[in-house]
Amino acid sequence: xxxxxxxxxxxxxxxxxxxxxxxxxxxxxxxxxxxxxxxxxxxxxxxxxxxxxxxxxxxxxxxxxxxxxxxxxxxxxxxxxxxxxxxxxxxxxxxxxxxxxxxxxxxxxxxxxxxxxxxxxxxxxxxxxxxxxxxxxxxxxxxxxxxxxxxxxxxxxxxxxxxxxxxxxxxxxxxxxxxxxxxxxxxxxxxxxxxxxxxxxxxxxxxxxxxxxxxxxxxxxxxxxxxxxxxxxxxxxxxxxxxxxxxxxxxxxxxxxxxx
Numbered sequence: 001x002x003x004x005x006x007x008x009x010x011x012x013x014x015x016x017x018x019x020x021x022x023x024x025x026x027x028x029x030x031x032x033x034x035x036x037x038x039x040x041x042x043x044x045x046x047x048x049x050x051x052x053x054x055x056x057x058x059x060x061x062x063x064x065x066x067x068x069x070x071x072x073x074x075x076x077x078x079x080x081x082x083x084x085x086x087x088x089x090x091x092x093x094x095x096x097x098x099x100x101x102x103x104x105x106x107x108x109x110x111x112x113x114x115x116x117x118x119x120x121x122x123x124x125x126x127x128x129x130x131x132x133x134x135x136x137x138x139x140x141x142x143x144x145x146x147x148x149x150x151x152x153x154x155x156x157x158x159x160x161x162x163x164x165x166x167x168x169x170x171x172x173x174x175x176x177x178x179x180x181x182x183x184x185x186x187x188x189x190x191x192x193x194x195x196x197x198x199x200x201x202x203x204x205x206x207x208x209x210x211x212x213x214x215x216x217x218x219x220x221x222x223x224x225x226x227x228x229x230x231x232x233x234x235x236x237x238x239x240x241x242x243x244x245x246x247x248x249x250x251x252x253x254x255x256x257x258x259x260x
Contacts, residue, residue, distance in 0.1 A: 022165050024202045029126040032165050032199045037121045037230040037237065040207070043070030044115040045102075047183040048223060050077060057097040067182075073115070073223045079185065080218040092184025101178055104249070105242035107138045107154035109178025110171050110193050111209040111223065119230055121237050129160055129167065134237045142169055152189065154178060167197040180211075188215035203229045 025033040043051075050072035056065030081089055092099055102108060108116055118134040129142040142158040150157045150173035157173035171193040179186050196208040205227040212220040 022199045022201075024199060027124060027126070031124070031126075031162060032167075033124065034122045034129075034167065034197060034199065034205065035124050037119050037235045038205060038227045039117075039119040039230060040115040040225050040227055042073060042115060042225055043068045044073045044223070044225065045112065045117060045181060046070065048072060048074050048079065048181050048185055049183070051183075073225045075222045075224065078221070080221055082216060082218055085186075085216045089184045089186060092179070092186055093182075094184070096182045096184055100182055100184075102135075102182070103246070105136055105246045106177065107136055108133070109154055109174065109180075110140070110156050110158070111195065111211070112178065112180055113138055113140075113155070114195075114207060114209070114227070115225065118240065119235075119237060129169075132237060134240045136240070136242055147172070156191070156193070163196075165199065167195075169195040169197070171195065186216070187211075187213045190215045197227075200226070203231065205229075 022032055027033050027035075046067050047070060051067070051070055053069040054067040056067055058065045079089075097103060102112075102116070107113075113120065113131075113133045113135070116133070116135050120131055120133040123130040123132070127144055129144065131140045131142065133139070138155060140155050140158050142160040144160045144162075146161075147157075147159045147170060152173050152175050154175055154177060156171040158169050158171045160167060160169045162168070172191075174187070174189055174191045176187065176189045176191075190213050192212040194210045194212075196206075198206045198208075200206050206224065207227050208222060208224040210220055210222045211217070
């Protein structure tokens with residue numbers, strides 16, 4: 001290749017990269033401003049893979065309780081389960097109404113908290129990012145530093161860093177008590193999630209999560225979806241403390257036994 005042509009191609013590539021760089025509002029430390037209330041608009045909470053509409057588990061609810069169709073959010077449209085894990089996933093899906101931790105108002109875990117059908121809020125400072133979710137008042141505190149330790153929890157231990165204009169969050173230290181969808185997708189306590197939040201505009205963030213769990217999957221796999229900013233004048237997270245809605249479900253049988 002002639003030197004002049006090579007220089008021209010490099011210049012063109014640099015120009016394209018410069019044009020694609022996010023140029024919206026930034027914080028005092030020069031990072032993209034992700035502060036705000038966000039929400040996914042998809043059906044990944046029902047099923048991460050492409051799926052047709054289906055009747056819900058409570059027939060009396062009719063169309064109101066049906067499963068909506070979805071295009072899927074998994075790259076390659078495949079979740080690479082180990083054989084035994086695939087069998088467990090199928091069983092989970094058949095009994096999700098009684099077994100899914102979401103039904104019991106348990107903390108949703110990561111990445112599921114992102115695509116539950118409820119908003120969440122990002123509060124960003126130079127040293128820490130806080131994400132608060134409307135469902136079950138779940139909260140994540142993300143220090144912007146290298147990982148120092150792990151402690152098992154429902155939401156995992158999160159540590160963040162910036163890769164150019166992308167917020168990268170490394171999450172480990174999970175329990176095995178959360179699911180990834182109502183279709184029965186699950187994980188073990190060796191789950192490792194790497195999230196990437198890349199602003200595309202003031203109103204849209206591209207979200208990606210790479211999921212790795214050698215006890216459950218044959219290889220790492222990835223989901224991706226846009227997140228949309230709530231633009232209402234009075235946008236805010238409202239209280240959704242769902243424990244009170246499941247007390248009878250969780251403790252009703254026990255109360256009946258002890259009252260005899």
